[in-house]
Amino acid sequence: MRRNTAQRQTVHRAVALLDHPSAEAVYRQVKEMDPQIGLATVYRNINILAEEGQIQRLIVPGQAERYDADARDHYHYLCDTCGRIYDVKMPYRPELNEEFAPGVGQNIRTHTILFQGVCKECRQKEDEDGSDSTL
Ligand SMILES: [Zn+2]
Numbered sequence: 001m002r003r004n005t006a007q008r009q010t011v012h013r014a015v016a017l018l019d020h021p022s023a024e025a026v027y028r029q030v031k032e033m034d035p036q037i038g039l040a041t042v043y044r045n046i047n048i049l050a051e052e053g054q055i056q057r058l059i060v061p062g063q064a065e066r067y068d069a070d071a072r073d074h075y076h077y078l079c080d081t082c083g084r085i086y087d088v089k090m091p092y093r094p095e096l097n098e099e100f101a102p103g104v105g106q107n108i109r110t111h112t113i114l115f116q117g118v119c120k121e122c123r124q125k126e127d128e129d130g131s132d133s134t135l
């Protein structure tokens with residue numbers, strides 16, 4: 001039982017160390033912290049942490065799910081080029097849930113916003129490399 005808790009804490013720490021990682025990236029990080037923990041254990045613990053609301057699961061169109069140690073509601077930005085996810089410095093707007101609910105007659109628990117584009121770092125790289133040499 002205590003071993004399970006320790007493993008879960010390691011997985012949680014790995015998610016927190018990384019920047020919106022995929023489950024695979026979490027596994028690679030955990031491996032460095034504790035080589036004894038296997039892939040299935042990492043995936044199971046990620047799911048438990050997400051279900052318990054200790055980490056946030058981010059659904060990314062066309063990509064593997066990503067995870068966020070910051071479980072509070074906040075918005076994200078996805079770079080189309082490097083696939084990195086950034087936190088958006090814009091306050092979460094819970095009032096959107098109430099604004100939307102009467103119109104559709106549904107109960108709204110939460111909402112997510114994912115802004116997409118090419119991030120500053122990738123735009124700078126493109127400028128340095130010339131035109132179409134990305135990838
Ligand atoms: Zn980028």
Ligand SMILES: [Zn+2]
Binds near residue numbers: 068070074086087
């Ligand atoms: Zn985030």
